[in-house]
Amino acid sequence: MDTHLILVIVVATALAFDFTNGFHDTANVVATSISTGAIAPKAAVAFAAILNFVGAFISIEVAATIASDVVDPSAIAGPEALNIVFAGLMGAIAWNLVTWYYGLPSSSSHALIGGIVGATIAAVGTGAVEAEGLVGKVLLPAIIAPILAFAVAALAITISYRIAGRQRPGPVARGYRLGQVVSGGLLALAHGTNDAQKTMGVITLALIADGALAPGSDPPFWVIVSAATAIALGTYSGGWRIIKTTGFRIIKMDPAQGFSAQGAGAAVIMASSHFGFPLSTTHVINGGVMGSGIAKRLSAVRWGVAGNIVTAWLVTLPAAAAIGALVYGLTLLFGGGTLGPVVISVASILALTVLFGLNRRAGTATATG
Template structure:
């Protein structure tokens, strides 16, 4: 396959991943506002989309980490990047189908690491960067966000204990709009940059850029637009799990959870950590339940944590398999086979999801006692 054509395919696939990142992670910013009624579902995803686009232009620190801090640039080829993106996209779609709020960031990094391992062996991975900038934040971030949300929720209810309940709920709904907007802006500063970093790697591998060049403006604009469009369409299955599945939320809890999420995400973006916004948002929501002493559905939380633990290795396995197919078949044939498999799997998941559709019309339906993110039919009424 011609290098230019392969580069174009990789860029389009990267933007497709960015799109899945958008609809998969809409829940991180807007699930609580939708669950408490602070925002109507369609208005919430529209607001989040706009702010994700704006946030993508605020910083490039995370893009630099993805481009140079996880794998060795000199072993990255266009086929390696394409294989890594395949792993990230498929894991995003699988977890979206099951309504599991897993990490798009870790899916992307896992897919890339898996493809590099097949292409260049263990020497192609910067293990110290993987541990310090991915693994450690993955453990620390949800715990930190949960603690901040717990304290914030307790303080909110403590300070407003003399306020009539109706007034309290009404005023905090307005506060939630601001805090949810801040999370959306923070999400754009962190997650859109991950795809920028991947495209930057592809441009270096394709001979279009040098490692010390700046990220081109068209890459920033393209990634901002793709994540914004995905966000607007809304990942309703995941929104439902975060908003209704973990705990029953009130507006004061929602504002506390969103504010703690935004703070942790913005700090990580400043230091260039490709943090999982999903881990942060989930930790914050659980913390808000603990802070108000609202029952947390720990069975749902356990399934989510399992998904978090297997995201990196699962996406890495898909990335490794995709690179293995390309290497075995060679040239354009291997790439086209992987592309065909990716399209077929994506279409199959989408068509299957329509059997138990979740959308703005039923995302706030009561959560059944036996509902599970792993059983979409139990989590939503049929469309």
């Protein structure tokens, strides 16, 4: 009975993470299109939400491998496994909300990996962490992704300006805006495929740990549908604070730059997925935006904003790990059983309700004041 209750809480927390993932990463897909007026904001998030939902059904190849490259799955097996996964998810959700509040486009995948690593270290020590996997699959790609997208977007915008830069502005702007809608659609599909699978993987691992599924099973259909729905609803909710940062605050973007950033982003994400070298959508898109700005002139990029974003990327893994470890420690305070996750979940829901209420009241006061 106890483990079943924890399982229900872990599944609900995983879906809550999936929602924040969609909510947080909406900007990756729609920010540049909204910024250049390629598509209206509400239509953009609806379009992205639908394609995120569809994307989640495209593949389940990597659904069962999340976090297994960075922590030793056998070391976190047993009755403690669900508490570790719960603590890791809470770390990721908390960091996603903090970075959303400050409008910082950080990687949801890194937050999830950080949370799980932190909770694992708190539970069984550093021996369960696969240092080689952490460096090879997380840290180095985090450095490579923005640099590659930056270079590819800079090349793309240079080509765009050379070929179409001296033509009539009207047809040129309309053409690149149309290109942005298409490349944004591809990004949304890729995002749904990659990111919804992480939640499917976490829920599947929890079901296996609970004995509800045999080891090595694929995600059940209800898991695929619920993960797809959660990420689509999160995307539709729209993380407007991050959309403003990516779309408006890094550079002042024209349609050719928007197309170059998104086209380069789509090319890099799809190439990396195909060749099995996973890169963060967030890092790729923001690197692409900076690259499409710098090709115009160095001062076109607001380096202060770019610096804040890069700092957030550096801090994401340790911060989510620290929160994951703290939450795991809190579950131990309640005896390490079901009570801890129940109390922490209820307290988190209450805290979030109060914070969102205060945020809305502050917004209303600003609007009327």
